[in-house]
Amino acid sequence: MSDVRDLEDHIHLFLPGPVETRPEVLDAQARWMIGHRMPECAELIGRVHEKLQQVFQTKSRVLISASSGTGMWEGASRNCVRESVLHAVNGAFADRWAEVSEANGKRVERVSAPWGTAFRPEQITERLAQGTFDAVAIVHNETSAGVLNPVQEIAAAIRAMPGGKDIMILVDAVSGMSGAQLAFDDWDLDVALCSSQKAFALPPGLAFAAVSDRAMERARSIPNRGYYFDFVTLDRYLQKNQTPATPAISLLYAADVQLDAMLAEGMAARFERHLALRDRCIGWARDRGLELFGEEEYASPTVTCIANTRGIDIGALNAFLREEGMILSNGYGDLKGKTFRIGHMGDCQLGDLDRLLEAVDAFLIQAGLWTPTTTGMAI
Numbered sequence: 517m518s519d520v521r522d523l524e525d526h527i528h529l530f531l532p533g534p535v536e537t538r539p540e541v542l543d544a545q546a547r548w549m550i551g552h553r554m555p556e557c558a559e560l561i562g563r564v565h566e567k568l569q570q571v572f573q574t575k576s577r578v579l580i581s582a583s584s585g586t587g588m589w590e591g592a593s594r595n596c597v598r599e600s601v602l603h604a605v606n607g608a609f610a611d612r613w614a615e616v617s618e619a620n621g622k623r624v625e626r627v628s629a630p631w632g633t634a635f636r637p638e639q640i641t642e643r644l645a646q647g648t649f650d651a652v653a654i655v656h657n658e659t660s661a662g663v664l665n666p667v668q669e670i671a672a673a674i675r676a677m678p679g680g681k682d683i684m685i686l687v688d689a690v691s692g693m694s695g696a697q698l699a700f701d702d703w704d705l706d707v708a709l710c711s712s713q714k715a716f717a718l719p720p721g722l723a724f725a726a727v728s729d730r731a732m733e734r735a736r737s738i739p740n741r742g743y744y745f746d747f748v749t750l751d752r753y754l755q756k757n758q759t760p761a762t763p764a765i766s767l768l769y770a771a772d773v774q775l776d777a778m779l780a781e782g783m784a785a786r787f788e789r790h791l792a793l794r795d796r797c798i799g800w801a802r803d804r805g806l807e808l809f810g811e812e813e814y815a816s817p818t819v820t821c822i823a824n825t826r827g828i829d830i831g832a833l834n835a836f837l838r839e840e841g842m843i844l845s846n847g848y849g850d851l852k853g854k855t856f857r858i859g860h861m862g863d864c865q866l867g868d869l870d871r872l873l874e875a876v877d878a879f880l881i882q883a884g885l886w887t888p889t890t891t892g893m894a895i
């Protein structure tokens with residue numbers, strides 16, 4: 517394997533996806549191919565599915581698709597929105613999902629909150645009460661702003677509304693799932709979808725979506741569900757531990773190995789580790805005279821978005837980090853240059869993060885933007 521993975525070329529990813537993937541997980545993909553109607557493949561999918569249910573904390577199905585998370589956005593909008601959906605938008609990904617619903621002919625209204633702030637339940641329920649919506653779409657962890665929306669409280673408030681039990685609660689948990697708490701059954705959600713290349717620390721190319729019985733019932737009542745992301749067909753095949761089309765078999769091998777490691781760590785320990793990573797990032801930023809971009813109370817456990825209050829040239833910073841074999845993420849869209857983001861999701865450990873922060877310190881010192889003695893303490 518060393519011939520295809522030259523360590524000299526390795527750039528450690530502190531991005532909010534794709535993220536660093538462990539060598540054992542990468543190697544798992546190199547196994548012999550199997551046919552997707554062979555019993556070996558059904559066993560593989562059965563194993564992966566059972567472990568996904570534990571990660572999503574659900575007894576419901578977790579659909580598996582060979583796509584990125586965007587595919588499941590389309591699937592959720594298409595299968596679960598009858599006519600009209602309220603999209604809660606407080607960042608770039610939430611807005612893009614609203615565009616996906618529009619592109620699929622759904623009537624979309626947006627309730628907006630400024631980037632960096634989290635939604636309070638009443639902002640959603642008040643807007644819902646003003647219209648006729650059969651679904652709500654919200655992002656769990658808004659990657660562009662580094663904010664975790666209080667999805668549990670929001671879902672509870674929606675369920676408590678008159679008719680709230682018939683509203684589909686659709687959640688984009690792409691960069692949150694497995695790094696931040698999300699209990700699908702307890703929270704009474706209808707869809708929670710995610711991608712493999714974020715907190716699961718797998719290569720990109722797989723998407724997972726937990727789907728409630730209520731959402732399946734809704735899907736069966738909707739005529740034009742599309743083809744590739746038809747939840748009814750995906751569910752029918754999953755009951756036989758199959759997928760309707762050829763699955764991404766190599767990625768499923770990797771998922772089988774990685775899910776074992778994730779469950780061995782334990783989900784509670786995994787969430788704690790992510791919170792410790794977040795707190796380390798926030799403390800580091802403060803000590804360097806930098807500020808968190810968003811509300812601290814809702815700071816994301818998986819990606820920290822830092823306001824660039826010291827006028828750091830983020831491009832130059834990344835060029836410097838590359839030489840050290842690392843990379844972080846510039847701000848998203850309009851926030852480019854105004855913020856930068858440190859992805860610390862998946863298998864990232866405190867030692868990995870410290871190595872990055874030390875390198876950023878070296879850059880800041882070299883650029884004359886910070887000195888350990890004047891503003892704060894070095895790690």
Ligand SMILES: *Cc1c(COP(=O)(O)O)cnc(C)c1O
Pocket residue numbers: 533584585586587609655657658659688689690691711
């Ligand atoms: C990355 C991301 C997406 C897009 O996922 P893809 O797997 O690239 O399709 C959607 N939502 C959020 C919150 C994300 O972080």
